[in-house]
Every structure is written in structure tokens, then in C-alpha cells.
Amino acid sequence: MSRRGEFDVIVVGAGAVGGALALALARDGFEVALVEAREPKPWRAEDEVDLRVVALAPDARALLDDLGAWAAIAAARIGPYRHMHVWDALAPGELHFDAAEQGEAALGWIVENKLVQSMLWRALHEDRLCGSGGSRDAPAANPARSIAASAAPTGVRMHCPGEVADIEDSDSGVTATLADGTRLRARVLVAAEGAESSVRTRLGVPFEGRDYAQRAVVAHVATERPHAGTAWQRFQPGGPLAFLPLADGRCSIVWSLPDAEAARVLALDDDAFRAELGCAFDFRLGAITATTPRAAFPLRLRLAERYVEGRGVLAGDAAHVVHPLAGQGMNLGLRDVACLRRVLRAARERGSDLGAEHVLRRYERERRSDNTLAARGFDAIERVYGSASEPVAALRGAALSLVSGVGALRHVLAARAAGR
Ligand SMILES: Cc1cc2nc3c(=O)[nH]c(=O)nc-3n(C[C@H](O)[C@H](O)[C@H](O)COP(=O)(O)OP(=O)(O)OC[C@H]3O[C@@H](n4cnc5c(N)ncnc54)[C@H](O)[C@@H]3O)c2cc1C
CATH class of the missing domain: 3.30.9.10 (D-Amino Acid Oxidase, subunit A, domain 2)
Structure with a gap:
């Protein structure tokens, strides 16, 4: 854990995507600073099932399992x-x-958003996940307590509540100044603050899309x-x-x-x-x-025009917001996590600068094409199925019968939804 405000990666936003990314990188031995505006409310079994639920695909489950968070999610409440x-x-x-x-x-699996976020937050504070290198501060006595610039045992320094007020990018690194004046320096800064990402705006990355x-x-x-x-x-x-x-x-x-x-x-x-x-x-x-x-x-449909700007990277809803008809928004975001983790690990093994353009572009190439294809596909389905015109409905019926009757086509669709 850096004590001079020097990190490998700064992650902004600890939703499912930012939380999973911070945990994944910390478990791989990277030094991570995590900046989150609001501490997530802890999930409690006695509370009514939260209205925000997501359908998680098998590859999302595999990632959460690998991070040590799935067992707690499954034991809590999943459909x-x-x-x-x-x-x-x-x-x-x-x-x-x-x-x-x-x-x-x-x-x-149908899972409450709040449960995923809460269990990742908890995992970020659990002793048993302390598997990676670097010096470690003492774990928080109460994982649910308010944490201001505290060191979680996984190698993640938390800044919560925290917000980025300024970003300076240079050849040697990126510096984020938080609203309270704290300065964090790293090789890479990841915006994972959801659809209204202020870091995306600060980086000057426009998005395209439409309001449904x-x-x-x-x-x-x-x-x-x-x-x-x-x-x-x-x-x-x-x-x-x-x-x-x-x-x-x-x-x-x-x-x-x-x-x-x-x-x-x-x-x-x-x-x-x-x-x-x-x-x-x-x-x-x-x-x-x-x-x-x-x-x-x-x-809304929102697609960031690029995922990389200098040493800044977009992930999850900060990079892409899709129609929920296929239940894929969080799944795509967790695929971003898996990809960025792989790319940064490979860069470290090669001894490359984690924030070098060729490293980050590799992530962008892979994820932007996949996410854009998925988002455009859902958008096309929304347009075609939103039409009440009789000829279009007849074509839809024929297409549905075709896919229904051909096992191989069904298999391809199911495999894509599962992240295979
Ligand atoms: C009705 C509906 C149904 C859906 N169903 C599904 C589904 O079945 N399957 C699926 O995969 N997806 C589904 N989604 C999409 C899914 O909910 C999102 O894709 C997912 O929650 C995005 O996660 P995220 O971590 O990128 O962003 P968020 O969940 O928005 O998390 C962002 C985090 O950043 C923090 N933050 C915000 N601003 C700042 C700031 N300035 N500084 C610091 N921190 C900040 C927030 O407090 C939050 O913790 C659905 C969406 C909707 C609307």
C-alpha cells in the first residue's frame, strides 16, 4: 500500500464494476486507490428485496466467484x-x-444490484482476501462503517465519501485531486462512476446515443x-x-x-x-x-466515442448504457473488468508502463467493439419489436420461428448472452 499517494491504478466509483475492478486488481497485487462518492447501504436479509435487480450471466458469476464474492451473494438471496x-x-x-x-x-441468476455492490464492498474489507503483495494496514473493525481515506486489507486505499475535483495527465502518470484536497497519483485512472460519469466529462470524452x-x-x-x-x-x-x-x-x-x-x-x-x-x-x-x-x-442508449483518453479509461455504464431488454448492462461492465484486468496483468509481466497508450488501446479495441455490437443489437431489437406495423410483425414471427426451430442458432444466442 502506497503511503505517499502513489498507486498503480485509481478507480473512481465503487458500483458493481468499480468495486469488482478494484478488488480484482488488488488481488493481483496492484496498488489501488478507490474513490466513491457515497458509501453503499449494507444489504440486509430482513429488508424487502431491492427493486433494482439484474440478471447475471455465467461469466459474470465466474468473475465474482474468482474474486471471492459470489459465495456470499449466493448464500444471501439469488434467483x-x-x-x-x-x-x-x-x-x-x-x-x-x-x-x-x-x-x-x-x-x-437474478440478483439485487445492492447485494452485488454490498458484497464486493465487504470483500474489499475482509481479512481473508489479503492475498496480494504490498504492506497492509489493519482491517476496519466494522466493515460497514464510514471510511474516509482508510486502507482496506486487500491493498485498496478507500476514499469515501470522495470525488475527483481535478485530473492532470502527463507522460509519467496521472494525478487526481479530490474535493478535499487529497492528491492521488497513479499510472492509470479508471472512470467507473456510472452513466453520469463526471470523470468522463473531465476527460473530454463525448458520447453518442439516443433517449428511448x-x-x-x-x-x-x-x-x-x-x-x-x-x-x-x-x-x-x-x-x-x-x-x-x-x-x-x-x-x-x-x-x-x-x-x-x-x-x-x-x-x-x-x-x-x-x-x-x-x-x-x-x-x-x-x-x-x-x-x-x-x-x-x-x-437511454449511450456509447462513449472512445474508452481511453491519455491515462484515463472508461468502464461499465460510464462507457456504455444499453437498453435493459437483454439484461446485459452489468454483464458487459463486468466483461470490461475481466478484460482490463487481463490487459494490465499482461503489461506488468512485460514490464510495460500500465498507462502506455498501446496497453490501454488493447482494452479499448476489445471492449468497445463488443459493447457497441451488443448495444446496437439491443437497439435494433427495440426498434423492430417496438413497431406495430403488420408486415414488420409478420417478419418478426418468421424470424422467431426460424431461431426457435434451429437449435444451433438458439445455442449461438444463448452462448453470447452467457458471455462465451
Ligand atoms: C431497469 C433496469 C434493468 C436492468 N437490468 C439489468 C440486467 O438484468 N442485467 C444487467 O447486466 N444489467 C442490467 N441493468 C444495467 C445495470 O443496472 C447497470 O449496467 C449497472 O448497474 C452499471 O454498473 P456500474 O458499476 O457501471 O455503475 P453504477 O451502478 O451506476 O455505479 C456507479 C458508482 O459510482 C459512484 N459515483 C457516481 N458518481 C461518482 C463520482 N462523481 N465520484 C465518485 N463516485 C461516484 C456511485 O455512487 C456508484 O457507487 C439494468 C438497468 C436498468 C435501468
Whole structure:
């Protein structure tokens, strides 16, 4: 652990992506400074399941497992799904994915965002993860306590609450000055502060994309019939509706709707909401028998024009924000983590400067093309499935039947979603 404010990597943002990256790099023996604006609220089993959940793919699970965080996540509360059903409100045909057909135990796991972030935060403070080199300060007595510039035993120096006020890039390194005046110097600085990344703005990296003019209405609902460990998605002209299986037998819904429709649905009383939701879902699981309060999130496509600027690097939602219809945003961000980890490790083995342009560009080349392809693919699906035109619906029906009938095509789609 550097005591002079000198690090290998500064990570800004300790969401799932920044937390996983800091942990991964520290476990590999890098000296890391982690700057997070707000300490995450600890996940507690007695709390209601958080409304923000994600479907994590097998490769995301493998990464979290490798970091020593998955066992705690799995022991806390996860909803595995072994099947996935996708269908179209306006065209015949249905697509079915089966984990057994893919040779997997599950296609994915429904996990609360807060649980992932909380367990990574905890892992960053746990003694047992102290496997890498460098001097170590004493572990925090209470991992959930407020931490200001404290040294976690993994080799990560935490600055929380902390924000970057200034960045100076030079040939020899990057210096981040925090709002409290602390100066941190490193070879690389990674922006992982999510969609509204201020570091991305400071680095002068523009993004392109579009506002979907949709909101994702989320809630947890009980249904008449069991969800059968299945993730369900029905495409409708206004946007897709997903039912994701929770560990407690309920489903978490993600209902993408045009802004005005979302506002109307949010304002419905519970009985009217349950009735409309059941209808929109084709009563696949019978009536909706109970619901939690609802929340909504605006949906946007954002793609950073580059992932590297000097010694600054973008990862996770700071680099790409995608439509949630394929449940891939966090999965893509964790793939960024795995890639950046590999690239930095290789650079160290070669004795290269970690922040050298050719090193960081390798990460950019690999991840920007993959993320852009995925984001454009989801965008195309949103446009095609958002259309109510009859010829387009007929084409959709034909495409769905084709994929449904050809096992190899289904396998390719499932493998991509799984990160293979
Ligand atoms: C409705 C909906 C459903 C979704 N479903 C799925 C799904 O099924 N599967 C999936 O993979 N993805 C899904 N996603 C996407 C997923 O939630 C995001 O991609 C993921 O949470 C992004 O993680 P992140 O760590 O990059 O950013 P964030 O989760 O936004 O974390 C950013 C962190 O940075 C901190 N921060 C912010 N600003 C600063 C600052 N200036 N300084 C320091 N720290 C700062 C924040 O406090 C936070 O801790 C969904 C998204 C939505 C909206």
C-alpha cells in the first residue's frame, strides 16, 4: 500500500464494476486507490428485496466467484433461472432457451444490484482476501462503517465519501485531486462512476446515443402460478415486459413503456396496476395477486466515442448504457473488468508502463467493439419489436420461428448472452 499517494491504478466509483475492478486488481497485487462518492447501504436479509435487480450471466458469476464474492451473494438471496421464454404480442411463435440444452446449471441468476455492490464492498474489507503483495494496514473493525481515506486489507486505499475535483495527465502518470484536497497519483485512472460519469466529462470524452423516451417500470409481484425458475419476456409495441424469477417465489418485473404510459401506470392504484400488468403479460402465470410499490428508470442508449483518453479509461455504464431488454448492462461492465484486468496483468509481466497508450488501446479495441455490437443489437431489437406495423410483425414471427426451430442458432444466442 502506497503511503505517499502513489498507486498503480485509481478507480473512481465503487458500483458493481468499480468495486469488482478494484478488488480484482488488488488481488493481483496492484496498488489501488478507490474513490466513491457515497458509501453503499449494507444489504440486509430482513429488508424487502431491492427493486433494482439484474440478471447475471455465467461469466459474470465466474468473475465474482474468482474474486471471492459470489459465495456470499449466493448464500444471501439469488434467483437462478434455467429457462427463458420470449414471445411477441403481435406475431405467432415463441423462443425457448433451456440451460440443460446449453450444458449449464442455469442460464443466469437474478440478483439485487445492492447485494452485488454490498458484497464486493465487504470483500474489499475482509481479512481473508489479503492475498496480494504490498504492506497492509489493519482491517476496519466494522466493515460497514464510514471510511474516509482508510486502507482496506486487500491493498485498496478507500476514499469515501470522495470525488475527483481535478485530473492532470502527463507522460509519467496521472494525478487526481479530490474535493478535499487529497492528491492521488497513479499510472492509470479508471472512470467507473456510472452513466453520469463526471470523470468522463473531465476527460473530454463525448458520447453518442439516443433517449428511448421510455421508462422501465419495476416492481416485485406475486402470481397465481409459480414462475418455474423461468425468465419471461413479452415484446409489445410500447416496449418489452420481463418477469424475472426471485428466490422467494415472486417475480421482479421490468416493464418498458413510453414515458407518458409509464407515468400513467405508476399512478394506477394497486388493483388497477395488477389487472393491467396481468393483461400485458398475457396471464402467462395467471393473475397478479400482489405487488410492491413501483419505481421507474429512464432508458437511454449511450456509447462513449472512445474508452481511453491519455491515462484515463472508461468502464461499465460510464462507457456504455444499453437498453435493459437483454439484461446485459452489468454483464458487459463486468466483461470490461475481466478484460482490463487481463490487459494490465499482461503489461506488468512485460514490464510495460500500465498507462502506455498501446496497453490501454488493447482494452479499448476489445471492449468497445463488443459493447457497441451488443448495444446496437439491443437497439435494433427495440426498434423492430417496438413497431406495430403488420408486415414488420409478420417478419418478426418468421424470424422467431426460424431461431426457435434451429437449435444451433438458439445455442449461438444463448452462448453470447452467457458471455462465451
Ligand atoms: C431497469 C433496469 C434493468 C436492468 N437490468 C439489468 C440486467 O438484468 N442485467 C444487467 O447486466 N444489467 C442490467 N441493468 C444495467 C445495470 O443496472 C447497470 O449496467 C449497472 O448497474 C452499471 O454498473 P456500474 O458499476 O457501471 O455503475 P453504477 O451502478 O451506476 O455505479 C456507479 C458508482 O459510482 C459512484 N459515483 C457516481 N458518481 C461518482 C463520482 N462523481 N465520484 C465518485 N463516485 C461516484 C456511485 O455512487 C456508484 O457507487 C439494468 C438497468 C436498468 C435501468
